[in-house]
Amino acid sequence: MRWSKLFIPTLREVPAEAEAPSHKLLLRAGYVRQIASGIYVYLYLAQRSFLKITRIVREEMDAIGAQEFYMPALNPAELWQESGRWDQVGQIMFRLKDRNQRDLCLGITHEEGMTDIARRELRSYRQLPQIWYQIQEKFRDEPRPKSGLLRMRQFIMKDSYSFDLDPAAMEVSYKKHYDAYCRIFERCGLKYKIVEASSGAMGGKLSHEFMVLSDAGEDWVVLCSCGYAANREKATSRPSPVEDDSSQHSPEPFPTPGQRTIEDMVKFTGEVAARFIKSLLYVAEDKPVLLLLRGDRQLSESKLAEVLGTDVFRPATPEEAERYLGGPLGFVGPVKLKGVRILAEAGLEGRRNMISGANQKDTHLRYVTPGKDFKAEYHDLHEVVDGDICILCGLRLKVSKSIEIGHVFQLGTRYSDTMGARVLDRAGKQVSLYMGSYGIGLERILTAAIEQNIDADGTALPASVAPFEVILTVTNMEIAALREAGDKLYEEMRSRGIDVLYDDRDERPGVKFKDADLTGVPYRLTLGRKKFEKGLTEILDRSTREMTDVRIERAAGELETRRLRPG
């Protein structure tokens, strides 16, 4: 393509709306324009990148026997009411009415649509397994779209769904996807981690996320050098050891005027935070729940939701504390409580002679021993923090920010049961299909690739996702010999199938170099006057900045060679 004929609106200055590095780059390099919060236009360069990413995704999905469909984004409410998600998903779904006041929605994913086809068409185990996928727009009314293409209200997803006879077969389909995802992300040139994830409201058990470590991301992953890797919502850790007084005592009140927080009490008593029982009163579905954590730990509300089986809960108000505990917030504790469910983090089991609130103003208790002085249900409730101990190897864990680029779920029969997707098995019995669902966010692949390769001048994209493979830059189009050599080289590269962007604009060299750096195209082939007179052109590797002079007639061949061994 000749740049002089293209629309690539690069900017010298970053629009004030952009904060995340990839967002700034996408705007400056002329890839995208925003039309509303979380809604973007993909201009020529972005679209070219997406076509390349899409092609990689297609090839790898097709390679595991997946069949491409295209589902409507516009769905009737009935489908979602049958699965129960019409009520379950809440405000994240865009809902609308047609002219006859019938409820419709825009799909957030397509379990319902795919399961609907499956239940209508699949009759026999002989038709299994099936893997169906699509590459299509998803709509989500996010509470807060952010960071350019990282969290949008409309985005492109590759989503696939597997249908199998039993759990073992489902695992085979799951593994196929897992492996295909690895190949996709490798081909896209991404450095990624695979972590155990919680499946959230999707239902199902086993789930993995594919994550690219990046400060621009919004998910937290917990990693250990031994290989342990989990989403923070799911991750667990061992408590670091604490010395407790092991002698026999009974709880004993002592005055602590005005000492409401763990921090206050650490200063007041001189004991370390881990010696305290942090007691949080919550109200879950109108019932009080007392949550106990080690003084130096934070509650993970996602884990709490899993334990409670609901996400309808909140911290109690001061009035509620008085009502349920008989004492004010700040002096809450588990001893001698009646009528309040007590959940404790597992790390409190076996501890002795700790300090807790006494449910009485300005009073705490010492010598509180879990199990002896109060009974609790023990669960994994704490949020893992940097430096916690790995449950597998005992080393320190690291918590890192990351971008979620893919997610695979084993759904089991959650949708086939609710929607009635069954087939006859070998024995002629009706059985629910075992499903999996698998998603890749296409914009996040591009965003992650940009973030991973960003530098002061722009970005250096992997060739597989860059909008072009090469930019051919002629430094001065007014010099006829140079221009003619450029035209000739351009035609030669095109005839060899090299994806080349020919910068034939009547601009000064500086402008062309700056623009080339911005776009992230992996190679720049420069035709400049001095070297041209010696029959030379130069190849610049955008990522390493390495410059190589080659004879003009060999340049196209050299680029082909490099394409075969990228990186």
Place this chain on the structure above:
RNA sequence: CGGGGCGUAGCGUAGUCUGGUUAGCGCGCCUGCUUUGGGAGCAGGAGUUCGUCGGUUCGAAUCCGGCCGCCCCGACCA
């Protein structure tokens, strides 16, 4: 939804506190000449309902109120 910030030409911004000529500057854009290896120079030129609606005032980008939009932090995130 809670907290914070912002809205002036395509982009970046000054001016707003303390109301008063024709709303200023840089980049970009158009024309001409010069220039051509890291965002050129000179000359001329076009482009703004100052987010929007209302109020105060002789007079509003500026003061007051409503609304809309965008960004950030948090909540939230199938």
